[in-house]
Amino acid sequence: MSLETVVEDIRDEARERAKEIRADAEERADDLVAEAEADAEATIEAAEAEAEREVEREREQKLSSAKLEAKQMRLEARRDALESVREQVADRIAAIDGDEREELTRELLDAAADEFESDADVSVYGRADDEALISDILDDYDGYEYAGEYDCLGGVVVESETSRVRVNNTFDSVLEDVWENNLKAISARLFDEEQ
Structure with a gap:
């Protein structure tokens, strides 16, 4: 075996090892990209879910606030009506x-x-x-x-x-x-x- 053959064998081994390292690196890179994409997708889903919950909370708050305001308006209208009736009764009593x-x-x-x-x-x-x-x-x-x-x-x-x-x-x-x-x-x- 000549020195050239030994050098060529070492180069072939190095090339093979480089291919393996490249393949492992590409596989790891693909795994990291897939993992990052999965994390990003999970983050997007979580953000969307949180946004939906926030929208629902705000909707419930506004609905609750509107119901309370409507109830207060009804009670105020009732108070006004009762006061009006009472005034009419007082006027009729005064007129006896x-x-x-x-x-x-x-x-x-x-x-x-x-x-x-x-x-x-x-x-x-x-x-x-x-x-x-x-x-x-x-x-x-x-x-x-x-x-x-x-x-x-x-x-x-x-x-x-x-x-x-x-x-x-x-x-x-x-x-x-x-x-x-x-x-x-x-x-x-x-x-x-x-x-």
């Missing part, structure tokens, strides 16, 4: 006149009188427009005197300094009690709801 007004005022005064001693000096207040009516009714009560006006729809406020008692038997206080006790039924009837 004649025998009916006298009868109601007398009943409220009688109920208030039960709270005072028979010999007490009692001051009675009422609506300015009812001064004459109240004064006429008070002619039937000993120790009772019209003491001035009270801002109300009608009825009486009765007090005595000696017994330190004050009774508010105005149409307003009766309306307030009736309104509070029946608000649920009023609302149900007004808005056609089941009770």
Whole structure:
């Protein structure tokens, strides 16, 4: 074997080894590219999924916010409607006149009188427009005197300094009690709801 043959064999071996290294490197490179592509695809899928979740969260938040706003608007409209009805009722109560007004005022005064001693000096207040009516009714009560006006729809406020008692038997206080006790039924009837 000559030196040339040995050199040629070494070169052939080196070429073969280089081919193997190149093939291994290409295979590794292909594996790395495939792995990178898989990672990129997984990252894209995760980003898309996260974006979809975020869109869904935002949609749910906006929907929830819109529902809450609509509910608040409905409640406000109901409050306004109930307030309007209450004002109409107050106007109708204030407009009561004649025998009916006298009868109601007398009943409220009688109920208030039960709270005072028979010999007490009692001051009675009422609506300015009812001064004459109240004064006429008070002619039937000993120790009772019209003491001035009270801002109300009608009825009486009765007090005595000696017994330190004050009774508010105005149409307003009766309306307030009736309104509070029946608000649920009023609302149900007004808005056609089941009770």
